[in-house]
Amino acid sequence: MRAKNRSDKKLAIWIITVVLSVVLLFCGNRFFSKNLIILDHPETSAKAKVTELGELVEESLDGIDFSARTQYFTARILSGENKGRTVEAHQQIDSYLDTGERFVKVGDKVILLDYGAVYGTEEWVFGNYARSEYIFVLGALFLVLLVVFGRGKGLNTLLSLVFTCLAVFCVFIPGVLAGFNVYLLTILICVFTIVMTLILTNGISAKSIATMLGCGAGVLAAAVVTLISDRIMHLTGFIDEHSVYLQIMGEDSAPINLRALIFAMITIGAMGALMDVAMDMASSLFEVKRHAPSISDKELFKSGMNIGRDVMGTMANTLVLAYIGSSLCTILLRITYSNSLMEMINTESIVVELLNAIVGSLGILLTMPLTALVCVAMYRGTHARH
Secondary structure, eight states: OHHHHHHHHHHHHHHHHHHHHHHHHHHHHHHHTTTOOOSOSOOOEEEEEEEEEEEEEEEEOTTSSOEEEEEEEEEEEOSSTTTTOEEEEEEEEESSSOOOOOOOOTTOEEEEEETTGGGTSOOEEEEEEOOHHHHHHHHHHHHHHHHHHHHHHHHHHHHHHHHHHHIIIIIIHHHHHTTOOHHHHHHHHHHHHHHHHHHHHHOSSHHHHHHHHHHHHHHHHHHHHHHHHHHHTTOOSOOSHHHHHHHHHHTSSSOOOHHHHHHHHHHHHHHHHHHHHHHHHHHHHHHHHHHOTTOOHHHHHHHHHHHHHHHHHHHHHHHHHHHHHHTHHHHHHHHHHOSSHHHHHTSHHHHHHHHHHHHHHHHHHHHHHHHHHHHHHHHTTTTTOO
């Protein structure tokens, strides 16, 4: 009977969490995206399938080392208001920028751009190969395996992942574009993600609450370090060409705080790793307390620190390598065009990437003792029962 009551209580908490998450996301999207136009421009692109190849034209300019080849083809449009139409299009590849792109073949699915739409005419040009279908298939495979191997936990993980993506893309991004305070938005997204994810995947228990508190403390520490670093290093937020575009775009709409975006990028980026570390420690210490209920607070804390040291090495490497991998092109470009190592490491784009890795790793280090302390307090006298 008691087990059934616990099961019913867990189900009720799960349902309440899902309903509240949906309500918060819906209301947040309606509030932050009010009067904001996103992805609502006149349609100038369409997905199409190549049905027939036409002439391949080659041309070059006298006195200039430049040549271009243009492939004309016929395609049937598969999406949008022109769906079902057959149109003439062309793809041009020149010698100025050799990207290794191949010419289209019959049966290829491509993205066509209507360059003539602005002038009231029609000129369909090859934009890109349609790659989203493969991404969707790969994503579907991941989701299926997640549910197959994780079962109930996998399903809850999937649901929390969906809510996290919705929070970022349907609440945070519209809020930033609408000119709301990025710092406040970042904190709200972090709190929502941490609480929602841990309740859905683990329910409300001493273990999940300890994880929330430990992770929250680590994220807060990372956020504070980021703010202090921003002031000390005089960051501007102009780290690449995208920052320039955002600044120009903000001149005609709500201004975007680029320095606050750096804060959001570092804090949100570190949150996932810190949640992982806090969960690992809270779960491990839960098992220690469950199997050795008489263990002293000092020994439990010591065990937590030993576990944390093991987690720290691999997680810090994971975090640093993830940031290096995502910014590899930027690093290569800076190494190529910088005059010295000193110049390169003081470039703001490189500094921000280093700050990403260091603050995230620092957050991991601080999350370890904080989570261990919280676990000692939460598990005291409870014999580690859910």
